[in-house]
Amino acid sequence: MDKRCPDCGVTMEGGTLVSSVDREAVKLRTDESAGGVLGKLGMKETLPIDAWACPECGLVRLYAESE
Numbered sequence: 259m260d261k262r263c264p265d266c267g268v269t270m271e272g273g274t275l276v277s278s279v280d281r282e283a284v285k286l287r288t289d290e291s292a293g294g295v296l297g298k299l300g301m302k303e304t305l306p307i308d309a310w311a312c313p314e315c316g317l318v319r320l321y322a323e324s325e
């Protein structure tokens with residue numbers, strides 16, 4: 259999927275956000291109050307996160323991925 263920086267309009271580069279402590283991928287845990295897209299994905303879920311960074315301005319966007 260092509261992600262573009264909202265400020266620069268250039269294609270962002272994908273990566274994985276990892277913890278500096280244990281080098282494991284950071285995940286998103288939803289709670290019971292989750293609504294919208296995350297609510298549809300399911301409550302109390304732990305989702306992997308994709309990180310996209312803009313090579314121009316350094317903006318990082320995080321996307322919770324449903325599997």
Ligand SMILES: [Zn+2]
Pocket residue numbers: 263264265266267312313314315316317
């Ligand atoms: Zn940018």
